Amino acid sequence: MLDRIERIRRRKPVIREERITLAHGAGGKATHTLIEAVFLEAFRNPLLAPLDDGALLRAGDQQLAFTTDSYVVSPLFFPGGDIGDLAVNGTVNDLAMCGARPVHLSAGFILEEGFAVADLRRITDSMAAAAEAAEVAIVTGDTKVVQRGKADGCYITTSGVGLVEQPVTLSAARARPGDAVIVSGPIGEHGAAIMLARDDFGIEAPIRSDTAPLHGIVRELLAALPSHVRALRDATRGGVATVLNEVARSSEVAVVLQEEQIPVRPEVTGVCELLGLDPLYVACEGRFVTVVDGEHAGQALDTLRSHPLGEGAAIVGTVAAAPAGLVLLRTAFGGTRVVDVLVGDPLPRIC
Amino acid sequence: MLDRIERIRRRKPVIREERITLAHGAGGKATHTLIEAVFLEAFRNPLLAPLDDGALLRAGDQQLAFTTDSYVVSPLFFPGGDIGDLAVNGTVNDLAMCGARPVHLSAGFILEEGFAVADLRRITDSMAAAAEAAEVAIVTGDTKVVQRGKADGCYITTSGVGLVEQPVTLSAARARPGDAVIVSGPIGEHGAAIMLARDDFGIEAPIRSDTAPLHGIVRELLAALPSHVRALRDATRGGVATVLNEVARSSEVAVVLQEEQIPVRPEVTGVCELLGLDPLYVACEGRFVTVVDGEHAGQALDTLRSHPLGEGAAIVGTVAAAPAGLVLLRTAFGGTRVVDVLVGDPLPRIC
Amino acid sequence: MRFVDEFRDADRARALAARIAESCRPGRTYTFMEVCGGHTHTIYKHGLEDHLPPEVNLVHGPGCPVCVIPMGRVDDAIHIARQPGVIMTSFGDMMRVPGGTGSFLDAKAAGADIRMVYSPLDALKIARANPDRKVVFMAIGFETTAPSTAMTVLRAAEEGLSNFSVFCNHVMIIPAVKAILDSPDLRLDGFIGPGHVSAVIGCQPYEFIARDYGKPLVVAGFEPLDILTSVHMLLTQLAEGRCEVENQYARVVPWHGNRIALSAIGRVMRLRPHFEFRGLGFIAHSALAMADEYAAFDAERVFDLPGVRVADPKSCQCGEVLKGVLKPWECKVFGTACTPETPIGTCMVSSEGACAAYYNFGRFSRDQMRAAAREPLAEEASRA
Amino acid sequence: MRFVDEFRDADRARALAARIAESCRPGRTYTFMEVCGGHTHTIYKHGLEDHLPPEVNLVHGPGCPVCVIPMGRVDDAIHIARQPGVIMTSFGDMMRVPGGTGSFLDAKAAGADIRMVYSPLDALKIARANPDRKVVFMAIGFETTAPSTAMTVLRAAEEGLSNFSVFCNHVMIIPAVKAILDSPDLRLDGFIGPGHVSAVIGCQPYEFIARDYGKPLVVAGFEPLDILTSVHMLLTQLAEGRCEVENQYARVVPWHGNRIALSAIGRVMRLRPHFEFRGLGFIAHSALAMADEYAAFDAERVFDLPGVRVADPKSCQCGEVLKGVLKPWECKVFGTACTPETPIGTCMVSSEGACAAYYNFGRFSRDQMRAAAREPLAEEASRA
Amino acid sequence: MCLGIPGELVERLPEHEDLAVVDVSGVRRRINIGLLADERLAPGDWVLVHVGFALSKISEKEAQAVLDYLRGLGQPYADELDALRASDIA
Amino acid sequence: MCLGIPGELVERLPEHEDLAVVDVSGVRRRINIGLLADERLAPGDWVLVHVGFALSKISEKEAQAVLDYLRGLGQPYADELDALRASDIA
Numbered sequence A, B: 001m002l003d004r005i006e007r008i009r010r011r012k013p014v015i016r017e018e019r020i021t022l023a024h025g026a027g028g029k030a031t032h033t034l035i036e037a038v039f040l041e042a043f044r045n046p047l048l049a050p051l052d053d054g055a056l057l058r059a060g061d062q063q064l065a066f067t068t069d070s071y072v073v074s075p076l077f078f079p080g081g082d083i084g085d086l087a088v089n090g091t092v093n094d095l096a097m098c099g100a101r102p103v104h105l106s107a108g109f110i111l112e113e114g115f116a117v118a119d120l121r122r123i124t125d126s127m128a129a130a131a132e133a134a135e136v137a138i139v140t141g142d143t144k145v146v147q148r149g150k151a152d153g154c155y156i157t158t159s160g161v162g163l164v165e166q167p168v169t170l171s172a173a174r175a176r177p178g179d180a181v182i183v184s185g186p187i188g189e190h191g192a193a194i195m196l197a198r199d200d201f202g203i204e205a206p207i208r209s210d211t212a213p214l215h216g217i218v219r220e221l222l223a224a225l226p227s228h229v230r231a232l233r234d235a236t237r238g239g240v241a242t243v244l245n246e247v248a249r250s251s252e253v254a255v256v257l258q259e260e261q262i263p264v265r266p267e268v269t270g271v272c273e274l275l276g277l278d279p280l281y282v283a284c285e286g287r288f289v290t291v292v293d294g295e296h297a298g299q300a301l302d303t304l305r306s307h308p309l310g311e312g313a314a315i316v317g318t319v320a321a322a323p324a325g326l327v328l329l330r331t332a333f334g335g336t337r338v339v340d341v342l343v344g345d346p347l348p349r350i351c
Numbered sequence C, D: 001m002r003f004v005d006e007f008r009d010a011d012r013a014r015a016l017a018a019r020i021a022e023s024c025r026p027g028r029t030y031t032f033m034e035v036c037g038g039h040t041h042t043i044y045k046h047g048l049e050d051h052l053p054p055e056v057n058l059v060h061g062p063g064c065p066v067c068v069i070p071m072g073r074v075d076d077a078i079h080i081a082r083q084p085g086v087i088m089t090s091f092g093d094m095m096r097v098p099g100g101t102g103s104f105l106d107a108k109a110a111g112a113d114i115r116m117v118y119s120p121l122d123a124l125k126i127a128r129a130n131p132d133r134k135v136v137f138m139a140i141g142f143e144t145t146a147p148s149t150a151m152t153v154l155r156a157a158e159e160g161l162s163n164f165s166v167f168c169n170h171v172m173i174i175p176a177v178k179a180i181l182d183s184p185d186l187r188l189d190g191f192i193g194p195g196h197v198s199a200v201i202g203c204q205p206y207e208f209i210a211r212d213y214g215k216p217l218v219v220a221g222f223e224p225l226d227i228l229t230s231v232h233m234l235l236t237q238l239a240e241g242r243c244e245v246e247n248q249y250a251r252v253v254p255w256h257g258n259r260i261a262l263s264a265i266g267r268v269m270r271l272r273p274h275f276e277f278r279g280l281g282f283i284a285h286s287a288l289a290m291a292d293e294y295a296a297f298d299a300e301r302v303f304d305l306p307g308v309r310v311a312d313p314k315s316c317q318c319g320e321v322l323k324g325v326l327k328p329w330e331c332k333v334f335g336t337a338c339t340p341e342t343p344i345g346t347c348m349v350s351s352e353g354a355c356a357a358y359y360n361f362g363r364f365s366r367d368q369m370r371a372a373a374r375e376p377l378a379e380e381a382s383r384a
Numbered sequence E, F: 001m002c003l004g005i006p007g008e009l010v011e012r013l014p015e016h017e018d019l020a021v022v023d024v025s026g027v028r029r030r031i032n033i034g035l036l037a038d039e040r041l042a043p044g045d046w047v048l049v050h051v052g053f054a055l056s057k058i059s060e061k062e063a064q065a066v067l068d069y070l071r072g073l074g075q076p077y078a079d080e081l082d083a084l085r086a087s088d089i090a
């Protein structure tokens, strides 16, 4: 039975729906199916295939990383940030996850007729501040205006070019049994902050988005353990669970998590309980997951914890050989369960 | 009086509106004011400042060009193309205008809930075909889904990285008196095709978008006249008039056009007459304007005309010293008039 | 006390697990049904079965309201949602439930205005804010949820709201359990009773199960220790030859239930003569409709409904799973044609559905799980 | 014949220019007013003044309907557009015209549903397609456009459409010209008469101008050769001592106008006792309102209007420009505070407005223009 | 605003007596010809189009008259030009 | 669906007798306490929250009884564990 399911899970993805639903944007299974069945199918090329945070390119003697993300978060302003710093940090982080130093960003704005110029200024100011903090320059851009009712105020697409300065081989496919899995801090704060900011559920809690540029902490990690970091992933849409499923699947290993080790702030736990969510699936925008050689896990943890953005880092699990392709959780209760890829949940737009 | 006006025209742009209007996206004065007063103001850096089609970057020993554009054209499918090939060709062209060989593209999709998967496939198929024709690879991407009513089916943002392989200095600021102004073919077909495709005006005509990748014809032009091409610009939003105003302003020269020399297909003329538009302001997506050394204008024209995308190329004007900063038109009637930057016209979304 | 972590303690669980193992009579196996989908969810989410000896077998009952809703009712709800001017409101659980012609999510993508709410009171808020729209609340759930719907309707009536109605699909647990008990192919040794339903109806309504069918029942809470404790209580009854209704969840469940909740239901709703449960067929007196006094708030009367019964897909074995006759993975389409992404049966939709819970959280033999989980954490390894 | 290019021929223009120069009496200057904004547009668009000798001076009249609409009417229109359920439809020309509280474009950005149409019939199409909305057509224009509005209302009445109305701002050319003629500070030698208005009203209504005010008038077409020809005809009349109404545009303008168009106006509309023209003040019998028989289609009766008169900004000198007393660039704010991007006066909005036309197409001394234009084309240069 | 465009009537539409199609440089649009009901319009006729209505039937004869008037006025200029060209070549 | 969350009542709201605020791990939400009108709820009381309504007042005494029962059951196990640890150290 398990084999049969695994065969099905690995077979060529097919879109059954005739129309795009919100699930296709939620970062879970439906998103993966869409990407694989439509985008990969149409654009198939060796650089795109690995579906990592960005593509690695060669330009003369220099290796580059190149990435893009569109930001459609609602609301545009939320505790801890806004769409502007999200758009800068998100792309900076995808470059950092490739082991690159983020250098140049582009920004494409799609503005809705009627959008307040003052809000646009607030957004560009926070983009400028985020770019300065991340040591990148926004070097090219574009602006389109669409009719009222054809957008939601402001959408931003940023792309980034980074320089890979020390050759590292990072990939979700490089995890091996015995490796350690580390998260850089408490999870789920961005997603929880957005849900509360939407005010759809009448819930209030002192939760702020964790949006932050991760290039600095990643640089220190790579400097400390140049050859023992296997994979880096920022845990955005779909959360830590989704990232680890990608690792398990790409590396053909099992990831075994220990529930008590997973750092979650009590307020995030509270929101998840009230709404029936699992923090493992809730997005972060300033946390990453790294897989490191198990023997250097302690050193990696110490390095992360000495950086302000890694104070709450924790080793949350290990990589095992079997059951390959799956993420398991040892629950605090002493049991074990599978942590599967999210089935498209119609959660609010978070990035 | 003229001095006073010129002083005003050159002073720091100020946005007076409290809200974004469609004029801010039309490519004319309001767009420029928005870019200068908000984006340049916030992101100010030396690479962004020239506001050319893309930014030129250095990576190791290699010079790169980097550009981005968001595509929000309505309708998504129109005679001669669709948003997909537009999104590929547009970014390929911006790289070509920097004198770069387009190599890598990213694509960020913002999809509206309910969008037909079959339409998405049509779009990705034509992106793939356009990418193949333009010899570029789409190497990284992103997909977001927004609620029904928060987009218009599909928006695409592409960014591009190109390699500058032979060092050329192209800039809208390099035109000098005696240079020739050339357009690569009949103008205004894309904009006219879109207006008709929207079917808002009940007008029918056999007009197809001119969308095409210009890297090939540009490569041949630069190969033929490596040191005599001053500036290249694709004449997109705002049309040829807007591009030439940028040249006149940046180079502090006058551009003098000859009306009869400007290639416009009769159907485009007809649409413009019916709607009271001037073809000089109507967008192209497969035409560019180049300023070349006047003494090599004939050679440039011959080179362009020998390429399939330049069969209709024409020398349309010259660069003069005065009145600096303005574009003048010698009309077919024997008079002369100013061709100013478009004041934001609420035209339909064309790219 | 937070009434949560205290009941998730691994040490207490291990101690209890030892007692449970001791309580099993050698050579005998025990099959208990947890009636409520919330229990199913807890069992898989916490990996509770790792604490049970092989002799104790849990089967998952019909107490997941999303799982028992028949396809025809989903189609009716979508029909309402598609009417001009309608805003349909629904708990998130319903969004992916397939009817004969797609789910709420599909209907939303195709243009219907369907919004997720956390509470029926949020639907009322939407109705107040949109006086020119007709706001319908898709009411689902057992007796746990029915009082909230009833209170919301009473509030709407009090405010004189004329653009709010309820599409009432509330179902009742006792007739569903009775249908299970009456099915010939069933072998159960006892029931883990639904804690939150019981907070409303109390424990007394279950007494016929012990008295007439000879099966013990323990009303249980939703933390994993609650369920383990209830298993121990069931085993103890069996060992001691007792057959009673016991209340493990007395911190929440009063023996006689919630009087106000029951009277709110009684005022606003009336018993339906019969109602279809997916997989179980029509069950008499098993569901609630809006009472005549509140006809103005009854979407079944405000809108014309097609009301077409839709046969379950041939390959669907939800009925057997709901009766505990088949384990989820024994269904022929489990994990292949039927996955949480592409559910054929409703048990694959809600995370309380037995199939979805097993697919998402289980999908492993207990032995494999335990082997994998035996790997030490890397920190332990590298620091050791 | 396409009736366009033939009348844009440069060789013919040069020949005509020579005759015009010859027709000027040495030492005398001639000032002609082109009444119609369409003529202003043609003059600047084609650089027509390059063909005129310095002795001939054209001044731009009040015939741009966008330029004469008072701010209060724009505010009223925006007020209508903001009512719930309203779709306001308008020609593109109106979108940027500033009222006291912003323009249509601003109101649209702030949430009003305002749509550009090419024809009033398109507004009718929108009304048919949106039976639950109130569709209003912002009717502006002189007698050229009024028949189209009238025919559209007749059509709406025939179809029994109940959600369509017209906000009628149609104005009449004769009272406007008479106001110009009566203004004390004016010195004109003749008029270039509006061709398209005359296609409706004919040439006869201008006869009082020649008869009572002693000014010749030539009804002219809109191609640049039409205007040059008309200038020549005016000069010829003056040289010959005649003072008549002549029709240069007989290919389009019948002497007695269009009977059907006039009767459509007569059926659907009635004369207003007076109406404000921006810059010119109130003019008696100068505009049209909807007739009582078509009250149901009259937005002024369907909606409550504030109807507040808004004084023109202090710095605005549109009135002087419209009367031809000031050239656009003589206005104190021309090109500085008042630009097409940030119009203070309405003459800066429509491309038929004298200020906008001059700003967009002119903005140069004729000498500078000619010097710049003398540069040869590069092709000629490089091929030579 | 008073923009009027000459177009050639290419087709009268059967669904309504007031509807016709005009062609402007190869571009077609449906227009209303109700204001020219007196004119018995037929394909090949030219009309002046304003905001979707035909406002006037265009007379080729009158157009030609203006061009003839211009030719007459231009004759001296043309003669002069010819003389100039002749002297240039010489 | 039958998700019920224990929360601490921190405030009764003056605008309606049925409204109160509960706290769940530092997260606050307004809920309706109309179903517990019999209970004379006061800040500090714990309630079970289901779809925005308080369904039941939670009894700490009964909760403690379950934990005591478990401690009783666990005693032999705890003893055993202690013995094991002791032998390990030895």
Ligand code: SF4
Pocket (backbone or CB within 6 Å): C315, C316, C317, C318, C319, C321, C328, C331, C332, C333, C334, C335, C338, C343, C344, C345, C346, C347, C348, C349, C355
């Ligand atoms: S696998 Fe699917 S069809 Fe089979 S019982 Fe489960 S939900 Fe029903």
Ligand code: SF4
Pocket (backbone or CB within 6 Å): D315, D316, D317, D318, D319, D321, D328, D331, D332, D333, D334, D335, D338, D339, D343, D344, D345, D346, D347, D348, D349, D355
């Ligand atoms: S410059 Fe502006 S204010 Fe002055 S007359 Fe012209 S439009 Fe009116």
Ligand SMILES: [Mg+2]
Pocket (backbone or CB within 6 Å): A053, A093, A094, A097, A233, A234, A236
């Ligand atoms: Mg990432």
Ligand SMILES: [Mg+2]
Pocket (backbone or CB within 6 Å): A053, A054, A067, A068, A069, A094, B141, B142
């Ligand atoms: Mg990315």
Ligand SMILES: [Mg+2]
Pocket (backbone or CB within 6 Å): A069, A090, A091, A094, A236
């Ligand atoms: Mg990202």
Ligand SMILES: [Mg+2]
Pocket (backbone or CB within 6 Å): A141, A142, A143, B068, B069, B070
């Ligand atoms: Mg751009």
Ligand SMILES: [Mg+2]
Pocket (backbone or CB within 6 Å): A069, A090, A236, A237, A351
């Ligand atoms: Mg993101």
Ligand SMILES: [Mg+2]
Pocket (backbone or CB within 6 Å): B053, B093, B094, B097, B233, B234, B236
């Ligand atoms: Mg460009």
Ligand SMILES: [Mg+2]
Pocket (backbone or CB within 6 Å): A141, A142, B053, B054, B067, B068, B069, B094
């Ligand atoms: Mg660009």
Ligand SMILES: [Mg+2]
Pocket (backbone or CB within 6 Å): B069, B090, B091, B094, B236
């Ligand atoms: Mg571009």
Ligand SMILES: [Mg+2]
Pocket (backbone or CB within 6 Å): A068, A069, A070, B141, B142, B143
């Ligand atoms: Mg992404």
Ligand SMILES: [Mg+2]
Pocket (backbone or CB within 6 Å): B069, B090, B236, B237, B351
């Ligand atoms: Mg473009």
